[in-house]
Amino acid sequence: MATARVAPVDKRRLILDAAVNVFASRGFHHCRVSDVADEAGVAYGLVYHYFDSKEEILNTLFLERWDVMLEAISEIDARDLPVREKLYSIAGFIIDSYSHNPDVMKVIIVEVTRAANSFGAAHLGKISEAYDRIAAILETGREDGSFKSGIPADFAAMCFYGAIEQLLTGWIFGLLPRTDEEFERAKGLVTEAICGGLEHAPAEPPAPSA
């Protein structure tokens, strides 16, 4: 007989999903654990059956998603593509993540990624791993001569990632239009902006033969 018959509803998952809603709409510091429990339709105490603390809920949400992103970056890096297309794919992945589930990305960006005195510091290793993997990709671009050697790869990675995160921030704050077409368009535009630059290229010597 099947072990699960009447879909025993994963309460832990229910709580995590509810937490995303609540954290996104009210903010981690401005909501109560009871808000999460209510949203999940679950008793207050059950939250503490599955999680040690309110913070652990956010940690879990962050790690779940960030690991997926790190995995995606590695997978993209492993493909046999020009560096620019790898960057396009990464931008695309992050933007898709936002468009498919804005709340999770909002919570991560708003509550974790910049929280230098709390969650950000706690997850610094994971966060910088993303920058490092992007930097590694850029480094291959420097090596094959397609990317400028004058801009350090780790520096370039920060610029690239920063631009993307700022776009998400723009969407989160409602400063940029949020439509599927805009999301799609943005992928190409960030890539072009960061790789190709905002300026029209002046007469420039071609890349030195690496």
Added chain:
Amino acid sequence: MATARVAPVDKRRLILDAAVNVFASRGFHHCRVSDVADEAGVAYGLVYHYFDSKEEILNTLFLERWDVMLEAISEIDARDLPVREKLYSIAGFIIDSYSHNPDVMKVIIVEVTRAANSFGAAHLGKISEAYDRIAAILETGREDGSFKSGIPADFAAMCFYGAIEQLLTGWIFGLLPRTDEEFERAKGLVTEAICGGLEHAPAEPPAPSA
């Protein structure tokens, strides 16, 4: 007789400066008002003589600095310079702000600029004014043909500002080296990265005569 003889010490200023230290090192949500009072060497109640609430202190800190930045952007825009040099000056101004007083910028970036559910939302107008002014500068670049017309100015402004803020974030988290030389170097590098792009330019037709 002079109105001030023994340097009456502006207690309000003292509190604001103490708040910068405390907010930067412990975080707005993880510190007590009494921490600020202690740091300022002032009685707890005096904080409430000068400010209505803990939040008002942060609001004041943000507005003081942000207005200076808006002013600086306008002043830079008014100069007769190529667009790229205006952007260099803006990047330079923001980076100098950080290098001269890291704590204020840290507090603004960590506690305000991304706080979509609290301070960020409250100051959305001011925040987006900065993006708008940068976008206006970029628009002139599009008009005079030095900047690509395919990338909307508001979009480009987000990329530019995002890259800079990410650099500050890198310094705040200790992921990028914090030396005066690095700060100086970064000004040129971000400008080159964003305006000129990370890639070596391929053969590209010159800007169409606008």
Added chain:
DNA sequence: CTCCAGATTGACTGGTCAGTCAACCGCCTG
């Protein structure tokens, strides 16, 4: 010297909320 207004003090209060815990439930096992 007196009087006043504004500055300064810090003990206290009121409300909030994260986390605990003892009880209860429902299902499976023997």
Added chain:
DNA sequence: CAGGCGGTTGACTGACCAGTCAATCTGGAG
């Protein structure tokens, strides 16, 4: 049917802390 165990409940507690306020100080004006 008894026993037990993980899942589930929600009232309760203990700590914490933003904000209040009555009292005190200080320095200038008359």
